[in-house]
Amino acid sequence: MRELSRRQALRLGGAFGLLTGTAALSTAAALSRRPAVTGAELRSAVPLPPPFRVPLPLPRVLPPVAPGRYEITQRVAEVEILPGIRTPMWTYDGTFPGPTIESRRGRPITVTHRNELAVPTVVHLHGGRTPADSDGYPTDLVLPAGWTAEHHAMPDPRAVRTHLTRSYTFPLDQRPALLWYHDHRMDFTAPALWRGLAGLHIVRDDAEEALGLPSGARELPLLIADRAFAADGSLDYPSLDGTLRERPGVRESFLGGVLGDVLLVNGAPWPVQEVDAARYRLRILNASNARHYELEAVTDDGRQLPLVQIGADQGLLAAPVTQATLPIGPAERYDVVVDFADVPVGGRVRLLNRLGSGRTAEVMAFRVARRARDDSRVPAVLSTDLPAWDRPVRVRDFSFRAGQLDHGRGWVIDGRPFDPARTDVTVALGDVEVWRLVADVHHPVHLHLAGFRVLSRGGRPPLPHDAGLKDTVSLRPGEAAEIITRFDGYRGRYLFHCHNAEHEDRGMMANLEIT
Ligand code: C2O
Numbered sequence: 001m002r003e004l005s006r007r008q009a010l011r012l013g014g015a016f017g018l019l020t021g022t023a024a025l026s027t028a029a030a031l032s033r034r035p036a037v038t039g040a041e042l043r044s045a046v047p048l049p050p051p052f053r054v055p056l057p058l059p060r061v062l063p064p065v066a067p068g069r070y071e072i073t074q075r076v077a078e079v080e081i082l083p084g085i086r087t088p089m090w091t092y093d094g095t096f097p098g099p100t101i102e103s104r105r106g107r108p109i110t111v112t113h114r115n116e117l118a119v120p121t122v123v124h125l126h127g128g129r130t131p132a133d134s135d136g137y138p139t140d141l142v143l144p145a146g147w148t149a150e151h152h153a154m155p156d157p158r159a160v161r162t163h164l165t166r167s168y169t170f171p172l173d174q175r176p177a178l179l180w181y182h183d184h185r186m187d188f189t190a191p192a193l194w195r196g197l198a199g200l201h202i203v204r205d206d207a208e209e210a211l212g213l214p215s216g217a218r219e220l221p222l223l224i225a226d227r228a229f230a231a232d233g234s235l236d237y238p239s240l241d242g243t244l245r246e247r248p249g250v251r252e253s254f255l256g257g258v259l260g261d262v263l264l265v266n267g268a269p270w271p272v273q274e275v276d277a278a279r280y281r282l283r284i285l286n287a288s289n290a291r292h293y294e295l296e297a298v299t300d301d302g303r304q305l306p307l308v309q310i311g312a313d314q315g316l317l318a319a320p321v322t323q324a325t326l327p328i329g330p331a332e333r334y335d336v337v338v339d340f341a342d343v344p345v346g347g348r349v350r351l352l353n354r355l356g357s358g359r360t361a362e363v364m365a366f367r368v369a370r371r372a373r374d375d376s377r378v379p380a381v382l383s384t385d386l387p388a389w390d391r392p393v394r395v396r397d398f399s400f401r402a403g404q405l406d407h408g409r410g411w412v413i414d415g416r417p418f419d420p421a422r423t424d425v426t427v428a429l430g431d432v433e434v435w436r437l438v439a440d441v442h443h444p445v446h447l448h449l450a451g452f453r454v455l456s457r458g459g460r461p462p463l464p465h466d467a468g469l470k471d472t473v474s475l476r477p478g479e480a481a482e483i484i485t486r487f488d489g490y491r492g493r494y495l496f497h498c499h500n501a502e503h504e505d506r507g508m509m510a511n512l513e514i515t
């Protein structure tokens with residue numbers, strides 16, 4: 001295993017931000033200390049609001065235009081993120097996050113996106129089991145009005161481009177889960193996400209609803225993301241080309257990832273949510289470009305409330321797992337039940353981030369407003385349909401590391417930067433495989449289409465939060481992990497990549513052909 005040399009690490013400059021010395025990259029001893037941060041933080045140039053004043057917004061649930069048919073317009077909108085400040089964002093239907101789509105397992109839907117932005121876009125349903133032609137391949141672009149040929153010369157003969165609109169069809173033949181949709185344009189995913197192109201999609205089914213978990217007003221989606229603001233209220237981001245038209249990339253010191261100093265939940269800074277003294281189901285997504293969090297719920301008298309994990313990226317666990325804290329990397333999701341019953345009325349529970357410092361150590365708060373009756377439960381058995389794969393037909397190894405691109409430093413998988421015209425891995429439909437993934441710094445590795453289970457980390461059994469079916473596994477510096485999956489569902493061209501969005505844009509993505 002080749003480590004990053006100290007010089008390389010230094011050349012990445014601020015890329016490793018708070019990283020203290022390259023020893024932290026690989027030694028097991030370092031892993032037991034506070035994990036390093038991969039990325040560099042932007043400082044906002046506006047005064048930041050005090051925490052826990054802005055009420056938690058809930059994204060609007062998108063009504064269908066006809067049964068199973070939805071329409072979303074991608075457009076610039078001025079949004080109030082910080083109180084009293086207007087921030088222009090790139091939005092799905094004018095809000096950040098975009099509207100939430102609620103769907104039922106096995107009932108296909110079609111979502112027609114209209115691109116009224118000034119650049120090409122493409123939408124991916126993250127965690128969806130989607131046929132390749134609707135999976136949002138990074139070169140399957142929807143071109144905006146007035147986009148001329150010279151702007152979209154990309155070396156991909158298989159790309160399917162459309163003008164102004166595109167309809168994506170999702171069979172949703174999959175376990176109920178919190179999915180999310182976001183932009184996936186080649187080389188420009190990170191700035192597009194940062195500007196606001198992200199929304200939630202919740203798949204439900206009767207079996208899950210019959211469990212009696214907290215629901216209705218006691219089920220809260222929490223999309224967590226960090227941002228930074230310029231003096232004029234716009235989002236700050238270190239793009240080399242702020243128009244995002246031709247030249248991709250970020251300033252050298254941000255190659256490791258872009259972090260903001262403002263933590264948003266559902267688009268509000270450090271919000272507060274009034275709750276009953278009862279159980280709540282929190283459906284948490286880390287939609288940040290590069291920031292990792294380690295979440296804990298703490299009462300004002302310093303007591304940690306247990307986080308009862310009931311689900312992972314790809315839906316319910318077999319049985320609940322009680323966690324004290326939950327680490328969450330970019331694109332990961334947790335389904336968690338928190339019980340506020342023992343918190344006195346008027347008391348507060350803060351959701352904290354143990355990986356943050358100063359303002360980034362706090363995420364949001366819950367204020368217990370009243371005692372209330374609670375008929376919800378967390379059954380000891382949550383699901384019985386988790387796949388029990390064994391006997392892989394193949395084991396493959398992939399390294400995720402810093403590396404050289406044609407035009408400078410970047411990130412590579414097995415030494416190679418992303419090329420849409422190259423097939424990196426060919427798998428046969430229905431095959432079970434084990435993939436061994438190894439990282440230099442933090443890399444949250446995501447597979448399209450295929451949910452997987454984590455078999456091991458660092459040669460040891462997986463960690464408690466690795467439970468269940470995942471689609472993103474957060475590798476820590478120097479760590480190797482083994483995952484097992486079965487490639488079934490659909491044939492065609494899919495992707496796997498690092499979900500640190502700056503890494504993804506700078507080479508760390510590969511093609512997976514299912515035949
Ligand atoms: Cu959430 Cu290929 O991405």
Ligand code: CU
Pocket residue numbers: 124125126127128446447448449
């Ligand atoms: Cu995905």
Ligand code: CU
Pocket residue numbers: 400411442443444498499500503504508
């Ligand atoms: Cu990465």
